Amino acid sequence: MSGYSFPVLENREILECMSELGCAMTEEQLVKPSPDHITRVMEQLLDIFMGFSADDNAQMRFSGIDVFDHPELHEFSVGQLAFNRSIMKLMQASGVHDFSHKDLSKPEYPRIRKIFSAVINFAKFREEKVSTFEQFVEATENLQNEKSVVDNKFEELTVQLHQLRAQRKQEEPIIQGLQQENEKMEEQIKSLNVEQSNLKAKIHEMKQHRQELSDKRDHDQFALLTLKTEVSKL
Template sequence: MSKFDYPRLPRREIIGVLAESQIASVSDADLLNPSPDFTSNLYTQILIHIGCLQEDYGLVEFADLEQLENPDLHVDSVRMMNLFKKIKEVISALDCPKKFTLKDLIKPEADRTELFLSAVLNFCLHKDTRMNLLRPAVEDLTLLDEQRQELEARILQLNTDISEFNESREREMPLIQEVDTKIKELRQSISALNNHQMSLKSTFRKKKDAAKEMDEKISSAEFALVQSAQENASLRSKIVQSPDKLQRALEEKKAVQVEAKDAERVAMQSFHKKTAILEVYTKELSSLLEAGTVHVKGMASKKMTKHLKQMQTLQEQMNSGKQVEKDVKVLKVKNSDDGVLDKSLEVKLHEQQGRGGSSSLSLS
């Protein structure tokens, strides 16, 4: 505790300080002739003012009074002893040069009372001065304390919210784990879809290259179709335009062939007949030659000449029949070749028409 000087305050100043501090209202007479009740009440008000004594200090525990004989007689004495103890502690703490005794309460003296009042009031003045200086800091401290309390309440509320959030998080942890699992599955699905997308892009590039190659093939097919059309036109120009005329010519040649065969057969019959006659005449001529007659020789010579002419005629007819037969065979071969050529041309025409249809379908 700080030490103070103890200038004896004048009675007027003591009265003024007590009045200004609203401790008590006293007069010069009260200070000149202090009574026990006056000093007890004044000290009580001063101690209450400086915060060293509670207003209910006079209340005594009944359990303590029951330990005494005639407790009703000791109530005031117990109250006075409590007051004395508090005043003595305060005076001792203020390092007053004189010690406060019980006599100062029971039989107070004006001089000692003014000294003790001066000491306590000096402390009150010093306290008020310091409190006025410290009041802004105290107010700030009070404000800070209120803010601290508010912050503590806020912290308590936040801790409560955090606890609730932790409990909620623990309750929702299975859902979070399930969501994490779904997220992992979705990421795997996204990765698979990305790979599938890359595969589709690669397939698209291949299809694009195949389409380009197909366009080239279509161009080649169109060019081949044009060439086939030209070849078809050329083949069509080689096809017989009038099959009826060809058929009539074949029939005429067949008729000629039949006639030639008939003529050949007649000629062969005549040839065989003439040959038989020639053999007869030859035999006769031989017999006549053997006979040696000139007349017979002349006659045989004429007959031989005539017979030879007939044989030459028959030979010419036979040669003519053979030539006709050869012509018929040539016509048959030509007719067969024309039929084969006609069929091959028809087959090629159908093939070219089929190619043209497939190419047009591909182009469409």
């Protein structure tokens, strides 16, 4: 943090930015700061950045105060100690490492200008980080939503797969019966193919035999005709 730096802003920009933060003030209050006003502004800044309000400060004054012998002497110091610790944390985070109680009890314009410039710069840095974080959160939520959609689809497909497996298991006997019947039909087809092949061979053989008989008949008829012709010549 020792190398942390920030620009010292002009009065106009300080007043505008502090107003945007909810800590409105006049230029006179900035240029001529008073302890009471600066303390109130610091309380507002603590409430904005650290959630430490004036009510919390007052509550801490009374919480556990009874442990002291003279509580009335410590009522203010307990709350003031908590306030000082919180404001130191804010100043350290803003880069003001030389902040002291004097900046509250005897505030001076150059110091207050520097402190407010640092806090404003820290606020802008914090806003950027918050915006980046919110974008990251949004992206994470989108991914989570997409994951939920994928998970739901996966569960849906898993249910469908189980249903298909159950259906297949129920239909398995039918499928096996059809497969067995198909195998029988294939055997019958093979047997018929063999029988058909044998019949084709027999038909071919019969055709050849018929052709031989036809040829023999034609030969015998021709021989008979020749014989008749020769007999008629005698």
